[in-house]
Amino acid sequence: ARRSRAAAAAEDTGADAALLDALKEQTEQLAQLVQLQERAIERLAGNGKAGVGTMPRVGVFVDSANVELARDRTRGGRPIDWGLVLDRVTEGRRLVRAIAYSPVHDDPGVSRETQRFVEPFLGKGFKIVTKPLKRFADGSIKANVDIELALDVITMADRLDVAVLASGDGDFQHLVEVLQSRGIRVEVAGLGQSVAGNLKRAADQYIELDFAQKKK
Template sequence: MPAERQVAVLTAELASLTRTLEVQAAQIAQLVRVQEELARKVAQASAQAPAASQPPALARVGVFVDAANIELACDRLRHRVDWKKMLDYLTEGRQLVRAVAYSPVHDDPGVSLETQRFAEPFLEKGYRVVTKPLRRFSDGTIKANVDIEMALDILEMLDRLDVVVLVSGDGDFQRLVEVIQSKGVRVEVVSVGSSTASNLRQAADRFIDIQSILQRVRA
């Protein structure tokens, strides 16, 4: 084939290839534009759509038990409370941070905790048991007040709690309840209705009468 003919053929093929590449480039550019437009619409839709609701955080709860006060109150019901069932009831749907039972114990350190009237019901039930020896006074009376220990422990933990459950009917705790509430923490009082001071019931955000839940927490 003459050289001129070969050059003409190659020139024609090159022109054809160039047109093909130009067409492909145009198609690619169009595809890129379509993808960019699609991405833009998706971003707009995401921005306009309501944010997916997050599951609410579980309320952090601390349970504090005035063991002697509540056990004596429950004695009047002629039924024993299973304190593991009670703890499960009080923390249902919530996050337990701490459960503590405050119990007076015999002043003889040789007496085992398992035989202590007010400590034994809380052993191995999910509670930390804090004890205070009974004091014998010259007039023959015996007393072991755990109010201060309870109050100090609760106040020290407030920054880690959303709810304080106070298991006692002692009206002396009214001021403690008010201080807790002033820090933005909810207070629930649990006791036997007939053995609970009215001022404590009124101060609480919620009062739970053990008589009303006895079927769920009875031993």
């Protein structure tokens, strides 16, 4: 009887040890799974190694008339290479969309491709959104694409990590602040004194476009 009790006790001790070993192994496996999950979350959040899936998503939006007219008034009117601009602001990033907002004449005798606010962006990687110039009775002409630009940026906001706005128009300050409130980094690009001070101050970064001006 004593031997039976001793044998039973030994068996119980062995079973307990086996159970502890099994629990220890499961705990280690769970810890490994947690580590793998944390690494996966970091990669999805963009904190892992650089790659297509982790590159910041960027949208580029150009108020073409504003910048091109500013270019006429500064630095001798040297043309801007918009392809070079796009290369610079998208370096290390994944481009979602690049759009130039360009007012155009409604004169049927003037081709769209040759118009001054369209031609600089042709073949440079930009989608070109056009809007007819408004002519008033006093002979003045107005071209305002602010609403179209702002609506597009807000519509795309959930697909962007960075928004690059090429304009000097201080009216865009509120748009910049709305995007920032959604966690989007906003970079403003422009030419010198043509960019409103309030717009520069609101941006996370200001980019001077003189680097892309062609030499005459």
